[in-house]
Amino acid sequence: MLKTVLRQNSRLLILSLFFLVGIPVQKSIGQNKTEEKLNLAQEYYKTEEFDKALELYRDLSKNKNLIPNIHENYLTILLNKEEYKEADKYLKKVVKSNPQNAIYNVDYTRVKLLEKDTAAADKSIDTFIHQVANNTTKLRYCALYCIDLSLFSYAEKCYRTGEKNSDEIFYYELADLYAHWGKYDLMIDEYMKLLLIKPDQLEYVQMALQDRLLTEEDFELLEPKLLTLVQKNSNMTVFNEMIVWYYLQQKKFYGAFVQARALDKRLRLEGYKILEIGRLAKNNADYKNASKIFQYLVDRYKEYAVYPVARKYLIETKEAIVKSTYPIDKDQILSLVNDYQQIIDEMGITDQTGEALRNMALLQAFYLDEKDEAIVELKELINNRAIPKRLISQAKLDLGDIYLLKDDPWEASLLYSQVSKANKEMKIGHIAKLKNAKIYYYTGDFKLAQSQLDVLKLATSRTISNDAIALSMLISDNLNLDTTSFAMEAYAEVDLLIFQGKYIEALESYEQMLVDFKGHSLTDEILWEKAHLLIKLGKYEEALEPLKEILEFYGDDILADDANYLLGTIYQDHLNDKTEAMEYFKNHLIDFKGSSYEVDARKRFRQLRGDNVNKS
Template identity: 30%
Template sequence: MRFFLICFLLSSISLFSQEDLLAKEYVKNGEFEKALIAYKDLYRKSSNNNVYFLELVKTHQQLEQLDQAEALLIKQIERVLYPALYVELGYNFQLKDNLDAAKTNYNIAINYLDENPNYVFSVAKFFENRTLLNEAIATYEKAMELKPTLNFSIQLATIYGEQGNIEKMFSNYLNFVNINNSYLNTIKRAMSDFISEDSENENNILLRRILLKNIQQEPNLLWNNLLSWLFIQQKEYNKAFAQEKAIFNRQPESLDRIEELAIVAMNDKDFNSAKTIFTYLAETAQNPDVQIGAHYNLLQIELKTLTDLNAIENTYLELFETFGKTRQTIKLQIAYAHFLGFFKHNPESATLFLKESLKLPISDLEEGTVKLELGDILVLQEKFNEALIYFTQIQRNLKNSTLAQEARFKVAQTSYYKGDFKWSESQLKILKSSTSQLIANDALDLMLLITDNKFEDSTQAALKLYAKADLMAFQNKPNKAIELIDAILENYKGQSIEAQALYKQGQLFETKQQFEKAIINYQIIIANFKDGILADDAYFALAQLHENELQNPVKAKEYYEQIIFNHQDSIYFVEARKKYRQLRGDDLN
């Protein structure tokens, strides 16, 4: 008997579910007469189901059967105490253009909060569902007045945002996060939809003004935190740093936030701000690891801005005097070896230095990192076989790690440099599915280069010359690389490698700040290889050059537009669309 009862209940639930789905489908398709019949039947079978009742009312309203909807609502109000139904009755009167009756019923619903403030949840929701936002605001505010433990600031913020009342929206978000600090990141994400990178944007100014006022009225570090966040969105890293220092001075527990800010500034190429912040870290930190990290990044900035190389070398040597050549400074040692090899063009000294580093009591991962740099410096000297030994050791000792995958890519790249395209290609095929997207992308690019050009002639002369130019670029010899590419462009015109050579040379011209020459190369790709795989790369490179280096936003917009309309499958599509809209002055929110 119990088994049959269970089967009956399950079949009944299944039947209701099917009828419910059918009714929803009728509404979705605008077949309201059929939906009305379906919901009448569902409500008859389940008269306590409020969802079916409300859908029945809405269907009558869609069919402009407002008297029937009114009668249903009045009957239901007499049957059950559910103040939110007065919202529905009021809305029905509003549809009949009886605004006085509508307002009367809205007030009845709101006044029920005097009996029980918890009615706010259903009453306010019904107002929101009918886009009666002012009434919803009044409901939430009255509930909080009657029962101060209730907090609907986030709901009010959402409504004010929909209304375009940005000041009240920001104020309510801030009220909410002041009470619920654990929601800080959620509130930042919500507010980020209404601000931009432009510090003169009206909403940015508004939020800044509110936060500064809050700081004056209530010395709460939350406001400094949010003000710092706003400055970071505006890429005003020095101003963010001022707020972060204020936070640290009152809570000197950790410098992590300041360190993160410095890295963000450096990655965004605001080297002046980054130098200021890293210098502060180097001088303020008590932890040697933080000090060493700050000095390391300061030296990386010096290299990026190509200042006095001798002064940089002296700084490295002074740091080793201060902190020693120990496991603690292993990252600094690797950076120094890279500097010796690639910038001072003294790879022999770099090699000897790193081999000394390998004698230190370091972890397997640290040893692998040293060997990866050592391999690069050996490639720099064109000691390919010795480099391959180190890369292979990393793969063997750190199986399945990201570093091992990077080492496999180095094996493929080194084999490519020495003209062993078959072995290189076999390694690259494995790396296409690398867990590191960056490695996978680099592997795919190199594999396509080899695949597209290895059959051009039996000697693979053009590909070998291009690989040699690529090696010169790796060796930080851009002039020699450019000369080799000139030879490719002269001797192998019309072959598949021409477009790749033009693009590579364009990138090299950019490193030398010869932007007009780079533009010519990219334009030749577009003119002669518009259906090739590098056309979108050329358009994006041109757009970036005109936007960032030549300050010609009109021209940049034209090139972004080409990607948007003619290269929808490009990896640059999303970024191009975003940049295009920014340059056009769209409100991205």
């Protein structure tokens, strides 16, 4: 190939010189005819006139210099026509003339395989590999061509020969080969070997594994290998970092925490890596493990900068646990208020403790009916000049929520409007607009609510945009199908009762709506909200009925997969009925493919079935 390119370049140089000095150049008649024949053959190939092209290629193949130009097309036609004998004869001659050309040798091997002569194929490739055993460039080129043809075992021979006969590493290439081959276990081994000698390739390896281990089963191949490597290479931190990364990808936060403790001590990270893992656990609603992680930091890092942050996160995590455990335990709420008050008493009202004061005020207002005390505390925060504007805006939203709790929607709207105007293009400004739109919704002014929601549909925050779209659709879908707005007004009023924590009253109103507006398009929404109210009241058995009604009568509607998944979690987490839970999760995987709950439903089903699924 290289000789041909050089020859062509030399010819161009000579022709250019002849042109410059005025010496006439004349091609031989034979050369012109050969070029015409070659061009015609290539044209026949392009237009898929393969029989005509084949005749020309047969003739052209007699000229050794033209082999690089015709090889690919000529061989493709022969193989497509299953003319294996002709291909065999042609390639024998070409290989003899070019014994160290990877393409020709691999193609000859390929033909022998098509002729079902495996022994001859193996002998052919082995002979070539032996000839170029000390030339890693040719070995790599041969391997890449083999991979392109899915001749993976031959590619492996090339790389292993290169490893054996040189000081070069082939971990990248072998990992790539095994990825194409689907041998992910061996691919992981090569990446781990790479980290042993090049720990600085950690980020590259993590990205490669994330791109290539696409199924849960394949990704789980990593854990036992990493645990073994951590034990065998206690003097290296790279495998601790790898297993922390692995556990975080799997959302196994406690496992990540255990490994991060060892890293923290060795690298003297002063708790920051552990804090980050705790924060991730908290953000992913793994409050049980987040609480353990923050408690560890509070107990062990009192003299470090992470301590006040960990302490605040610990209380917030405990709060999340209390709020998600039904019915709400007021003694636990009082304990949280005391924890927040202790932080404020120790440190005063500062940027760091402002969040604690906000959280305390909201607990007092929403759970202890201490609205007036909460209002005083939030106003003190808002009027404190040392507090940043972001926190003041958030406190104003909280204050607005408490006024709405006190049935004073217009005072609430005034505060929301202030925040919206002060933060026009910011997320908190959009949150304020959404809260204002909800006030119009609660008070039955649906047109004004929708005009606000239409603007928020374009919000940059996906959460706010989705909430606006959902409420707008709820209003439009149920108003357009009804000649009056009575049902929608009643539904909005119950939504306000739920916001105010008046669950018994809201439940009674839903029951009445199911009678007064029987068969209304809001029925499935009412059943869904009724189930959630019953859960908040700790009445899990009763919550099953409305969810089952959704599946029975609204099985094709948007809430069906939500209802099915929630039924499974109630049976598993609260009623300890393994059989029923498994049935619902199994149905979810069959009837609701593509559901946002599919991954978790599969994981829960496997855990209930007894599969080895790490819950950490």
